[in-house]
Amino acid sequence: MARIVRLVKSLNGLNKIFTTFIRSVPYIINIMTIVLTVYFVFGIIGVSLMGGITFDYTSPGAVNYWANFDNLPNALLTLFRISTFDDWTVLAWSASGYFCTPGPGVVCGSTWYLIYFICFVLIQTNVILNLFLAILIENFTTFQQRDEKVSKIAAFGILKNSWQAVDKKATGFIHVSELVRMLITLGPPLGFHANILQGEIIRELDKMKLHLYEGNKINFYDLLRGLTIRSMKVDLESLDILEIEEFNKGKSGMTVAEYYKIESDKVMNVYTPEEKKKLKNDDFFYQRIKPLIHAKSHYEEDFVQGMKDVNREESLSITPENTLGEEEDDPGPADPVRVAKTEMLVLEKQINRERRVLRRSLQAKAKGISNKLEVEKKMKKRKMIERKISMFVD
Numbered sequence: 337m338a339r340i341v342r343l344v345k346s347l348n349g350l351n352k353i354f355t356t357f358i359r360s361v362p363y364i365i366n367i368m369t370i371v372l373t374v375y376f377v378f379g380i381i382g383v384s385l386m387g388g389i390t391f392d393y394t395s396p397g398a399v400n401y402w403a404n405f406d407n408l409p410n411a412l413l414t415l416f417r418i419s420t421f422d423d424w425t426v427l428a429w430s431a432s433g434y435f436c437t438p439g440p441g442v443v444c445g446s447t448w449y450l451i452y453f454i455c456f457v458l459i460q461t462n463v464i465l466n467l468f469l470a471i472l473i474e475n476f477t478t479f480q481q482r483d484e485k486v487s488k489i490a491a492f493g494i495l496k497n498s499w500q501a502v503d504k505k506a507t508g509f510i511h512v513s514e515l516v517r518m519l520i521t522l523g524p525p526l527g528f529h530a531n532i533l534q535g536e537i538i539r540e541l542d543k544m545k546l547h548l549y550e551g552n553k554i555n556f557y558d559l560l561r562g563l564t565i566r567s568m569k570v571d572l573e574s575l576d577i578l579e580i581e582e583f584n585k586g587k588s589g590m591t592v593a594e595y596y597k598i599e600s601d602k603v604m605n606v607y608t609p610e611e612k613k614k615l616k617n618d619d620f621f622y623q624r625i626k627p628l629i630h631a632k633s634h635y636e637e638d639f640v641q642g643m644k645d646v647n648r649e650e651s652l653s654i655t656p657e658n659t660l661g662e663e664e665d666d667p668g669p670a671d672p673v674r675v676a677k678t679e680m681l682v683l684e685k686q687i688n689r690e691r692r693v694l695r696r697s698l699q700a701k702a703k704g705i706s707n708k709l710e711v712e713k714k715m716k717k718r719k720m721i722e723r724k725i726s727m728f729v730d
Contacts (some may be wrong), residue, residue: 390444398435425558498522543565544592
């Protein structure tokens with residue numbers, strides 16, 4: 337049983353179905369109340385109409401000792417059998433007297449009793465069952481939409497953190513070349529999926545209606561509004577709540593989608609088909625004009641290997657033979673990838689050093705505060721003891 341529960345939790349689809357069913361239990365209880373009411377009404381009607389019918393029939397599907405309307409419990413069991421469609425037509429015909437031979441002491445049914453069975457089957461199949469399914473479907477849709485809204489709200493927080501990582505000076509602007517990479521890193525529902533093509537990027541940016549500012553920069557509030565229009569399908573174009581006068585200075589008439597189209601046409605004459613296929617998920621014009629920063633963007637993939645290469649080369653360069661060789665050889669131009677890796681390695685070491693210093697200072701402050709609290713507690717206990725002693729002496 338525990339394995340089945342773990343399996344349900346691991347599979348997202350099954351987990352949603354079971355969660356929806358559990359959350360729908362209060363609504364299902366209301367439906368079951370209606371079902372029991374219908375059963376009791378038809379059971380009482382069946383007992384009043386068909387109670388005492390002779391059931392000496394050879395067919396097992398007809399009215400017999402186990403399926404009859406002599407009392408209310410038997411009538412409810414018979415109605416449950418009819419709801420499962422277990423030879424309910426044979427039961428209906430036998431109750432209407434189709435198999436009955438009139439005689440002394442024999443009670444046969446009436447043909448009008450067929451209307452009773454047909455009405456119950458129609459209400460059971462076309463009303464109650466559909467109502468039950470409608471409740472489940474409605475709750476599933478409601479909870480799914482609620483989860484999507486919650487995920488989108490959480491995605492806005494991730495967007496803010498991603499923007500802060502790029503806009504470290506908090507200017508409210510970033511270069512347009514950072515946009516696509518940030519949205520791909522952000523991922524759905526606000527961002528782009530990893531396999532998006534250049535044409536799809538341009539179409540999605542066209543929906544967002546982002547405008548460029550001086551220096552080919554975009555504004556955070558424009559991006560926030562564009563993502564809201566695209567993901568939540570809310571029309572905010574007519575609202576001025578996000579229009580800040582300070583950020584409207586330098587706003588151009590060109591949109592980001594138009595700029596991408598122009599740069600895409602340029603790249604069509606620069607990249608080969610193999611390069612375009614290989615770099616389909618990246619900011620294509622950004623790679624062409626920013627090779628050094630593009631090399632830094634791939635640092636995360638080659639971080640471990642880069643650290644090994646740099647450490648190995650540094651260890652080799654301290655020997656006298658290597659030192660002499662360096663003096664004799666004429667160094668060539670610096671490799672952008674090598675420079676980027678070295679800079680990132682130095683930055684990583686500085687961050688770790690500052691982190692250790694900050695941790696030590698915080699630990700020292702926390703220790704001092706805890707010592708003060710202990711001293712205060714001891715003083716309070718001492719005063720309480722002295723007060724009790726003085727009261728006892730008095």
